[in-house]
Amino acid sequence: MANDETGERLEDVLGAPYTVETIDLDPDDEGEVVAHLVSRPAVGPTRGAVLHLHGFxxxxxxxxxADWWAGRGYAFYALDLRKYGRSILEHQTxxxxxxxxxxxxxxxxxxxxxxxxxxxxxxVGSAHSTGGLTLPLWVNDRRRELAGMVLNSPWFDMQGAWWVRSVGTTLVxxxxxxxxxxxxxxxxSGLYTRSLHHEHEGEFSFNLDWKPVESWPVYAGWLRAIRQGHAELHGGLEVGCPALVLSSARSTWPSAMGDDVHRHDIVLDVEQIRRWAPALGRHVTSIAVEGARHDVTLSLPDARATVYRELGTWVTAYVDPAPAAG
Incomplete structure (x- = not known):
């Protein structure tokens, strides 16, 4: 069960104005389970809220x-799911x-x-990578009414040779x-995280204990869950709201640090993202951003500016109400 109304909001590790609260959940076979909800208030009159899910x-x-959304009048909430980031407990995998x-x-x-x-x-629902698979499945199952959905390089299929998605999936x-x-x-390779982190070749500060350069191990049971999620998506969903799918313009698989690492998706196959985007429902916009990274919001400044310009155009067209509303 989750926490009650008395859950305490504390200043988050990101500092003010970000706060965090713990969500207590039912234990699993490893023991205690928690999640954490980070929040940032809107700037000025409030139009609504954003709920964001991260990736693997x-x-x-x-x-x-988050600040971009807050500046448009949206309170921003980000969920660190169980066993991720703020929510990892010592006894957990x-x-x-x-x-x-x-x-x-x-x-x-x-x-x-x-x-x-x-x-x-x-x-507004928002999600990145693996979260971009989980969020549509949740919306489709729970039939929640969203004002819109923004998916940043969602993981819609298994990258690699055809047999990985057929024989390989059966084996997994x-x-x-x-x-x-x-x-x-x-x-x-660690190239992706290195391209982001300020102590390596990037510009962003984040906790390498929570987002390690070497990633985390992938387990058969987890990958089985992913492939089951892919199959459900491929069967067709209906998220019931305008959806925006953002991705890099192209993928590449470099073996050394260079411009390819910084200006392409080196994690997922963007052609698969664009192929399966229509499976979300009847109203989907798919935009390929030239020079973007896997997390398009962490791209180099020029591509990042394009991301926010495209996002702003879409939000204005499909999400923002005419007057500010609570």
């Missing part, structure tokens, strides 16, 4: 993105679940806090069922 080996630290629906409990509670406790009547599902905590071998 990630957590919320993208303050420029980081980032591990065996069903994406396990996350629905904390999303449900975040929704309750935003809409019932804090009184926001209009909510069987291993994931029998030995869910078997580690799936993979090579992680």
């Amino acid at each position: 080996a990630d957590y919320f630290f993208q303050t420029e993105y 980081p980032n591990y679940v065996t069903d994406l629906r396990e996350y629905f409990a904390e999303i449900d509670e975040a929704w309750r806090l935003i809409t019932e406790r804090d009184g926001h009547r209009r909510v 599902k069987e291993v994931g069922r029998r030995r869910p905590k078997r580690v799936i071998p993979r090579t992680v």
Whole structure:
């Protein structure tokens, strides 16, 4: 069960005006489980709120993105899901679940806090990468009415050769069922996180214990959950609101640090993102941003400016109410 109305909001590690509160959840087979809801108030009259989900080996630290929404009159909330970032407990396997629906409990509670406790009547859903798969599945299942949905490089399919998505998926599902905590071998270059972090080749400050350069291990049970989520998406959803899918213009798979790392998606296949974007529902806008990284909001300044320009155009056209409203 989740926390009650007395949950304490504390200053977040990001500093003011960001606060954080703990959501207590039912324990799982590893023990105690929590999630954390980070919030930032809107600037000026409030139009609504944003609820944001992060990706794999990630957590919320993208303050420029939150500040952009706050400047448009949206209170911003970001959920660090169970076993991610602020929510990792010592006894837990980081980032591990065996069903994406396990996350629905904390999303449900975040929704309750935003809409019932804090009184926001209009909510925009936002998510990145793996969160961009989880959020549409939750909306489709719970039938929540969103004012809009923004997905930043959502993980809509398994990248790689065709057999990875056919024979490989069958194998993953069987291993994931029998030995869910078997580690799936993979090579992680660390180039993506290095391209972001200010102590390496990037400009952003974040906790490398929560978002490590080497990522986190991928387990068979978790990958099975992802492939089940992909199959559900591919069958067609209806999120019931205007959706914006942002991605880089192209993907590449570099072996050394260079311009390719900084100006392409080196994590996911953007052609798959664009292929499956229409599966979200009847009203989907897909935009490829030249020179963007996997997290388009963490791109180099010129591409980042394009991201916010495109986002602003879409929000103005499909999301913002004419007058400011509470």
